[in-house]
Amino acid sequence: MLQAYFTAPSQTMIVNGEGCEHKLSRQQDCDTERYKRADRYKGKQQAVKMVMTVLFMTILLGVGSPVGNDAVSAQSSAFHMNAADEEQGRRTVAVVIDDFGNGMDGTKEMLKLPIQITAAIMPFMPTTKQDAEEAHRLGHDVIVHMPMEPNKGLKKWLGPGALTTDLSDEEVRKRVEDAINDVPYAIGMNNHMGSKVTSDERMMRIVLGVCKERGLFFLDSRTSYKTVVPKIAAELQVPIVSNDVFLDDVYTVQHISKQIRVLQKYLESHISCITIGHVGPPGKKTASVLQQSIPVMQTNVQFVKLTALIRGGSMNDPLVLPNS
Numbered sequence: 147m148l149q150a151y152f153t154a155p156s157q158t159m160i161v162n163g164e165g166c167e168h169k170l171s172r173q174q175d176c177d178t179e180r181y182k183r184a185d186r187y188k189g190k191q192q193a194v195k196m197v198m199t200v201l202f203m204t205i206l207l208g209v210g211s212p213v214g215n216d217a218v219s220a221q222s223s224a225f226h227m228n229a230a231d232e233e234q235g236r237r238t239v240a241v242v243i244d245d246f247g248n249g250m251d252g253t254k255e256m257l258k259l260p261i262q263i264t265a266a267i268m269p270f271m272p273t274t275k276q277d278a279e280e281a282h283r284l285g286h287d288v289i290v291h292m293p294m295e296p297n298k299g300l301k302k303w304l305g306p307g308a309l310t311t312d313l314s315d316e317e318v319r320k321r322v323e324d325a326i327n328d329v330p331y332a333i334g335m336n337n338h339m340g341s342k343v344t345s346d347e348r349m350m351r352i353v354l355g356v357c358k359e360r361g362l363f364f365l366d367s368r369t370s371y372k373t374v375v376p377k378i379a380a381e382l383q384v385p386i387v388s389n390d391v392f393l394d395d396v397y398t399v400q401h402i403s404k405q406i407r408v409l410q411k412y413l414e415s416h417i418s419c420i421t422i423g424h425v426g427p428p429g430k431k432t433a434s435v436l437q438q439s440i441p442v443m444q445t446n447v448q449f450v451k452l453t454a455l456i457r458g459g460s461m462n463d464p465l466v467l468p469n470s
């Protein structure tokens with residue numbers, strides 16, 4: 147079960163995306179807080195180092211003491227903490243690929259990328275189980291890509307088992323539970339479309355309530371600037387992360403390459419970034435741009451699965467925002 151941490155209300159800029167109308171605002175404050183916490187963490191590490199040094203000197207003065215080995219192992223663990231601290235300073239990127247489950251273009255290419263990704267798989271589709279099993283076998287994270295009603299667009303675009311705001315509480319709960327049951331190995335959930343549902347408190351209280359019961363985290367794709375996900379997740383204590391950059395809302399190699407540059411730029415002022423791409427119409431193009439960009443980017447960033455961001459954040463400080 148993942149340890150819980152909570153992100154602050156959604157504040158970063160989403161670079162395009164369905165229902166997106168905003169650029170924000172309080173990211174500066176949010177980052178400032180995050181770096182302050184990182185400083186406090188480093189301060190604690192330095193204090194631990196000092197205590198260890200004093201302890202080691204004391205042991206040296208009393209050679210043969212039975213606690214000698216403990217002191218050495220304590221020093222060794224202090225070293226590991228410093229190494230982990232350095233590692234923490236490295237920028238991380240989590241690539242999430244949406245819309246698996248329907249045998250769409252780019253499915254094979256995405257799963258074979260030379261990094262671990264997070265595969266967001268739609269429930270009740272022809273290749274739902276096959277894609278989930280293959281993604282899991284290859285070491286990727288699997289999450290449920292839950293279809294949710296958008297402000298604009300037709301309900302029939304959503305696919306089977308979708309959440310719409312006209313459903314009763316009981317029906318919403320049942321659909322969320324059925325979707326989780328339909329996607330093997332799912333450890334989290336994100337929204338497919340959903341600008342209407344993610345801004346609806348009643349709906350998200352049920353969705354996030356089920357996530358909590360089932361031990362799933364929630365990735366807010368942030369298709370709406372009015373999202374209530376951070377608020378309700380904090381209330382219910384459900385771990386959440388959120389999208390920072392959409393890679394392929396325009397289906398051209400030129401645009402996708404531009405979004406990779408946006409992502410790199412974003413990392414100049416953020417310690418981590420979550421980016422969402424898609425199988426389907428842009429799938430092969432997105433996979434090919436990623437394939438080419440990954441080796442170049444790996445010189446200064448580390449690609450991780452979403453779970454790594456969640457665990458990384460909560461391990462060091464339950465309040466650290468791995469992404470906000």
Ligand SMILES: [Zn+2]
Pocket residue numbers: 244245291337338339
């Ligand atoms: Zn989708």
